[in-house]
Amino acid sequence: MKYIIDTDPGIDDAIAIMLGVKNNLDVIGFTLVSGNIPVVKSEKNLKIIQDFLETNIKMYNGSVENLCNHQTAEFAHGIDGLGYAVFPDNNKRKFEKLSAEDFIISSSKKYQDNLTIICLGPLTNLANAIKKDKTLYKRIKHVLIMGASYNPTNIEKYIEFNVNVDPEAAELVFNTPFEDIKVVTHEIGITSFIEREYMDNLRNSEHLVSRFIGEMAQKYMEFSYEKYGVLGLTAPDPTAIASIINQNVIKFEPCQIKLVKNKDNKNECHVDLTSNSNIKISTNFDLELFRKIFKNTFN
Numbered sequence: 001m002k003y004i005i006d007t008d009p010g011i012d013d014a015i016a017i018m019l020g021v022k023n024n025l026d027v028i029g030f031t032l033v034s035g036n037i038p039v040v041k042s043e044k045n046l047k048i049i050q051d052f053l054e055t056n057i058k059m060y061n062g063s064v065e066n067l068c069n070h071q072t073a074e075f076a077h078g079i080d081g082l083g084y085a086v087f088p089d090n091n092k093r094k095f096e097k098l099s100a101e102d103f104i105i106s107s108s109k110k111y112q113d114n115l116t117i118i119c120l121g122p123l124t125n126l127a128n129a130i131k132k133d134k135t136l137y138k139r140i141k142h143v144l145i146m147g148a149s150y151n152p153t154n155i156e157k158y159i160e161f162n163v164n165v166d167p168e169a170a171e172l173v174f175n176t177p178f179e180d181i182k183v184v185t186h187e188i189g190i191t192s193f194i195e196r197e198y199m200d201n202l203r204n205s206e207h208l209v210s211r212f213i214g215e216m217a218q219k220y221m222e223f224s225y226e227k228y229g230v231l232g233l234t235a236p237d238p239t240a241i242a243s244i245i246n247q248n249v250i251k252f253e254p255c256q257i258k259l260v261k262n263k264d265n266k267n268e269c270h271v272d273l274t275s276n277s278n279i280k281i282s283t284n285f286d287l288e289l290f291r292k293i294f295k296n297t298f299n
């Protein structure tokens, strides 16, 4: 299986990308989307991530309208998007000329159902590809999305960032009949965490990538504690990637997802489980298995 990772790096995206690549996911390209930070700033981050991974995977940029809603999340990811880690901008790597959506379309023609699109940010690029090529879903069968919220016990709906930053894109993707759409929710992403002590110790690892992750995680762990009271690294994107490395990490169930604007003009995910659907949502996960995969990769 070949993978395209559509991403808004961001700290948890960066860790997710490293988790996938170091577990030998066959990534044919990264497509960049505005989300955690504007696409123009996260170009540099993707180059830095590849420097640490010592990879040369092709990189494609999302179109300008990716500056959707101009809502970003520097409060969680830091001004540059990689926490407190700061890097000079002297990277010689180059993005491809092809746009993100055109790369998705051309790859779908080359790899057909042997291609999975992994969306770790707002769904702008995938939506643009769908708008440009109405037959896309007939070739691409598998889409994995980190982005939505499903908590049947909570009356108050949580507003998930990726969906809310570009709700029109999310609406279009959720209603496109791809054969197999899996959606990992915010609720999984904040209960799936790596203990603070482990993350702090990574800073002393003998492995450069692990030290980078330990440093980068500090800012996101502050956010995890302030926002969710979690003492550690909450890991929405890494958990989504881990569900590909080992299918037992997350339990998915068929559902229908509808976006509803609330009184604050925010976009709620109204999810109903059903007996049969092309869309499946995360309803449970194996925290110890996720931690085992994470710690086997970064130690």
Ligand code: RIB
Pocket: 008, 010, 012, 013, 035, 036, 120, 121, 122, 146, 147, 160, 161, 162, 186, 189, 236, 237
């Ligand atoms: O809601 C969490 C998601 O929004 C994650 O993908 C995080 O990186 C941000 O993009």
Ligand code: CA
Pocket: 007, 008, 009, 010, 012, 013, 035, 036, 120, 121, 237
């Ligand atoms: Ca993300």
